[in-house]
Amino acid sequence: MATSPPTDMPTRPLISAAVVGRANRGRVLQALFDLGPTSRAELARYTGVNRSTITAIVQPLVDNGFLLEGAPLPAGGAGGKPARPLTLSPTASPIGAVQVLQGRVRSALVSMTGDILAQDTRRLPVTGRRAREATDAIGASLEAVLAAAKRPPFGVGVAVGGMVDTDRGSIVEVNLAPALDGLALGPALASRIGLPVLLDHHPRALLLGDRWFGPGRGISTFAVLYTGEVLGGALMLGGHLHRGPAGAGGELGHTFVQVDGELCRCGRRGCWETIATLDWLRRRAAEAGLPDAARISTAKLCRLAAKDPAAARLRDTYARNLAVGIANLQQTLAANRYVLHGDAARGGEPFATAIQQHARDLVPEHPGGRPTVVLGGDDDRAALLGAAGLVLSDQLQFTV
Amino acid sequence: MATSPPTDMPTRPLISAAVVGRANRGRVLQALFDLGPTSRAELARYTGVNRSTITAIVQPLVDNGFLLEGAPLPAGGAGGKPARPLTLSPTASPIGAVQVLQGRVRSALVSMTGDILAQDTRRLPVTGRRAREATDAIGASLEAVLAAAKRPPFGVGVAVGGMVDTDRGSIVEVNLAPALDGLALGPALASRIGLPVLLDHHPRALLLGDRWFGPGRGISTFAVLYTGEVLGGALMLGGHLHRGPAGAGGELGHTFVQVDGELCRCGRRGCWETIATLDWLRRRAAEAGLPDAARISTAKLCRLAAKDPAAARLRDTYARNLAVGIANLQQTLAANRYVLHGDAARGGEPFATAIQQHARDLVPEHPGGRPTVVLGGDDDRAALLGAAGLVLSDQLQFTV
DNA sequence: TTTGGTATGTTCGGGACTCGCTCAAACTAA
DNA sequence: TTAGTTTGAGCGAGTCCCGAACATACCAAA
Numbered sequence: 034m035a036t037s038p039p040t041d042m043p044t045r046p047l048i049s050a051a052v053v054g055r056a057n058r059g060r061v062l063q064a065l066f067d068l069g070p071t072s073r074a075e076l077a078r079y080t081g082v083n084r085s086t087i088t089a090i091v092q093p094l095v096d097n098g099f100l101l102e103g104a105p106l107p108a109g110g111a112g113g114k115p116a117r118p119l120t121l122s123p124t125a126s127p128i129g130a131v132q133v134l135q136g137r138v139r140s141a142l143v144s145m146t147g148d149i150l151a152q153d154t155r156r157l158p159v160t161g162r163r164a165r166e167a168t169d170a171i172g173a174s175l176e177a178v179l180a181a182a183k184r185p186p187f188g189v190g191v192a193v194g195g196m197v198d199t200d201r202g203s204i205v206e207v208n209l210a211p212a213l214d215g216l217a218l219g220p221a222l223a224s225r226i227g228l229p230v231l232l233d234h235h236p237r238a239l240l241l242g243d244r245w246f247g248p249g250r251g252i253s254t255f256a257v258l259y260t261g262e263v264l265g266g267a268l269m270l271g272g273h274l275h276r277g278p279a280g281a282g283g284e285l286g287h288t289f290v291q292v293d294g295e296l297c298r299c300g301r302r303g304c305w306e307t308i309a310t311l312d313w314l315r316r317r318a319a320e321a322g323l324p325d326a327a328r329i330s331t332a333k334l335c336r337l338a339a340k341d342p343a344a345a346r347l348r349d350t351y352a353r354n355l356a357v358g359i360a361n362l363q364q365t366l367a368a369n370r371y372v373l374h375g376d377a378a379r380g381g382e383p384f385a386t387a388i389q390q391h392a393r394d395l396v397p398e399h400p401g402g403r404p405t406v407v408l409g410g411d412d413d414r415a416a417l418l419g420a421a422g423l424v425l426s427d428q429l430q431f432t433v
Numbered sequence: 434m435a436t437s438p439p440t441d442m443p444t445r446p447l448i449s450a451a452v453v454g455r456a457n458r459g460r461v462l463q464a465l466f467d468l469g470p471t472s473r474a475e476l477a478r479y480t481g482v483n484r485s486t487i488t489a490i491v492q493p494l495v496d497n498g499f500l501l502e503g504a505p506l507p508a509g510g511a512g513g514k515p516a517r518p519l520t521l522s523p524t525a526s527p528i529g530a531v532q533v534l535q536g537r538v539r540s541a542l543v544s545m546t547g548d549i550l551a552q553d554t555r556r557l558p559v560t561g562r563r564a565r566e567a568t569d570a571i572g573a574s575l576e577a578v579l580a581a582a583k584r585p586p587f588g589v590g591v592a593v594g595g596m597v598d599t600d601r602g603s604i605v606e607v608n609l610a611p612a613l614d615g616l617a618l619g620p621a622l623a624s625r626i627g628l629p630v631l632l633d634h635h636p637r638a639l640l641l642g643d644r645w646f647g648p649g650r651g652i653s654t655f656a657v658l659y660t661g662e663v664l665g666g667a668l669m670l671g672g673h674l675h676r677g678p679a680g681a682g683g684e685l686g687h688t689f690v691q692v693d694g695e696l697c698r699c700g701r702r703g704c705w706e707t708i709a710t711l712d713w714l715r716r717r718a719a720e721a722g723l724p725d726a727a728r729i730s731t732a733k734l735c736r737l738a739a740k741d742p743a744a745a746r747l748r749d750t751y752a753r754n755l756a757v758g759i760a761n762l763q764q765t766l767a768a769n770r771y772v773l774h775g776d777a778a779r780g781g782e783p784f785a786t787a788i789q790q791h792a793r794d795l796v797p798e799h800p801g802g803r804p805t806v807v808l809g810g811d812d813d814r815a816a817l818l819g820a821a822g823l824v825l826s827d828q829l830q831f832t833v
Numbered sequence: 834t835t836t837g838g839t840a841t842g843t844t845c846g847g848g849a850c851t852c853g854c855t856c857a858a859a860c861t862a863a
Numbered sequence: 864t865t866a867g868t869t870t871g872a873g874c875g876a877g878t879c880c881c882g883a884a885c886a887t888a889c890c891a892a893a
Contacts, residue, residue: 046481047457050849050880057447074870081446083852114859114870198800275670277767281801288761289690299797361688367677397699400598401681450851450878474841483881512890513840
């Protein structure tokens with residue numbers, strides 16, 4: 034959360050009349066996101082208010098082109114005036130989305146409907162201490178896509194593949210990119226382009242991408258796991274992304290699953306990361322004598338597993354290792370739904386099912402339900418949509 | 434035609450004028466809980482509203498005796514009309530609190546100020562399949578304390594030392610009390626006494642007791658750990674108790690910290706419970722040759738540790754074992770504050786500090802803060818206050 | 834003692850919402 | 864044609880918060 038300064042004001046604001054309108058408008062738009070094209074009457078039923086209230090909220094948005102009124106639908110069996118579905122306009126104000134990776138930056142202009150209207154990728158100078166150059170490259174990339182906007186964008190979301198301080202909108206640390214460490218990227222971009230800028234950790238952006246445009250659409254509690262060289266995650270609890278103070282939560286890779294176990298990159302022993310990342314997989318693949326073990330991925334492993342029993346065993350063990358952490362999350366939070374991103378997601382449905390089966394075996398029965406493991410969409414697209422989702426969540430999900 | 438939405442999202446109702454009043458009244462009362470005696474002007478500053486708004490909210494509550502207006506305080510150095518502090522009235526409507534244990538039931542009448550006005554303890558027939566007798570005993574105990582109420586109570590909270598289904602208000606399973614398994618205690622009590630009844634898991638009641646009357650007062654994010662024969666916990670995240678669907682969350686004792694480790698009571702291997710309960714402590718105490726090892730507690734261990742190096746080492750290892758799970762919570766949720774209850778709490782401040790030190794050693798630095806381990810109050814009292822807290826949270830914390 | 838400054842708490846008019854009711858429009862089925 | 868159903872708009876009423884103004888109460892310096 035970049036633009037708002039870190040307030041230590043411990044106040045619990047009351048609800049004012051002004052904020053009620055904003056909040057309700059946000060909720061109606063949320064409903065439109067979650068339900069797709071929906072008539073005013075159905076929105077009224079869904080939100081439990083009078084139809085006239087929906088009209089009052091929606092009409093200005095239709096008038097200024099934010100919402101589109103579709104053609105009257107043929108009435109349902111019972112007769113009656115045909116409903117006119119409302120949809121989010123693909124040409125309404127777009128959202129800027131930035132993904133900061135180790136060696137490059139990707140920017141996009143995203144419509145409210147989840148379409149990528151423009152895109153830009155460029156190299157990012159991250160070695161040495163050239164923070165200014167990095168900021169300039171990111172800003173230039175962002176400006177390139179914002180120039181394609183026909184209406185002034187709502188804001189900009191930035192997903193960073195490293196540790197961030199969401200309160201300050203600054204980067205704490207990005208592996209192998211020392212130029213970015215400590216960089217207050219959010220405020221820098223905000224003052225450069227004159228728009229609100231929200232900055233967050235990459236897995237949390239993925240979560241919001243899934244929440245608004247992916248398999249988490251309309252779901253109030255679920256988790257995202259990102260696997261690969263590292264292991265990270267994010268949590269949606271009760272309709273809100275759980276960040277923790279300054280965005281400290283979600284460091285799932287460095288929870289202990291094997292006290293005093295293998296040494297982790299972080300210097301401690303037995304982190305989940307030590308048994309559920311590509312590093313572990315490649316070492317075990319080499320031990321098992323699998324071909325090209327040093328560059329194996331879950332996708333390759335799954336292909337090998339079709340004919341090589343050793344690969345199939347390794348695949349199953351890896352699925353179980355991933356399931357261990359999911360089981361811990363399930364026992365702790367009972368999020369029930371877990372969306373895979375990164376390397377593990379490219380193992381496809383069978384691999385997700387294998388993880389799910391292990392996770393279910395690892396938690397006891399409870400009336401609250403069982404864990405379900407599903408695939409997230411394409412990572413690159415999901416990250417950009419997620420960066421846009423940062424802005425959507427900020428604009429639409431008032432805590433009131 | 435009015436199809437239910439294809440999501441698990443409980444149709445987000447919009448905010449109406451009526452609910453705003455209720456919610457704001459709740460927030461003002463929360464502020465009074467959290468701040469103690471507070472003048473109208475200070476409440477206005479704290480909640481960010483106009484003083485006249487506070488007057489409008491507070492005046493009816495003063496008139497009907499729910500709030501008390503104290504004597505004018507001597508004005509602060511700068512002059513001005515002296516403030517008249519408002520306090521919750523100890524004689525306002527009380528709350529019924531019930532704690533269901535394996536062999537007995539305790540009931541109490543709790544004032545809004547956290548005083549226990551009346552109390553009742555009786556044996557609970559829990560063997561065999563005599564659900565009716567158990568319900569009768571609980572109901573009779575509750576009625577005994579409710580009879581002491583001078584005004585009609587707000588409701589009744591029930592804390593159960595076992596697995597519960599909070600949605601149904603029913604008990605899923607209580608160890609060694611088969612008569613209670615599956616019992617819909619909430620509805621049964623509600624129809625018997627004609628008051629709303631809220632039922633929840635024991636650690637979650639402790640959490641709410643701490644939130645309203647203990648070390649969690651006014652803190653929006655913290656966790657409670659209960660240790661002893663079993664290991665359980667509860668989470669306050671962003672001002673709301675996280676229950677999970679049907680109350681499935683918080684099963685911290687059965688998260689894995691040692692994959693394929695020691696066999697746990699639950700049938701799986703390497704649960705946190707296997708290294709952080711009295712069972713582990715007593716076996717290790719026996720191995721170390723400590724006196725009366727089979728009945729040792731953390732409190733006894735801490736006393737022994739003063740002169741026996743072996744006891745001191747065991748004490749340190751036990752503190753680290755507890756810290757492992759705290760570190761995992763910290764990495765996952767960054768709750769920052771951890772309140773101890775049960776056996777470990779009776780190890781006193783030095784033991785809490787030892788756990789805290791280990792927990793800090795086990796998590797990396799982050800601007801979001803470091804874990805803090807503090808002692809909860811007396812368990813028996815905290816559980817009853819926590820049962821009352823179930824009602825307070827229900828009445829005062831509208832999600833709007 | 835007077836006077837100006839400061840803070841508290843109340844009163845009152847105004848504005849921003851939502852609610853319930855009513856009505857026209859559009860479609861179905863008998 | 865007619866009755867029934869559903870959608871969407873219009874209007875007055877009610878509820879709540881805000882801001883300005885005012886009375887009250889205390890302090891401190893002149």
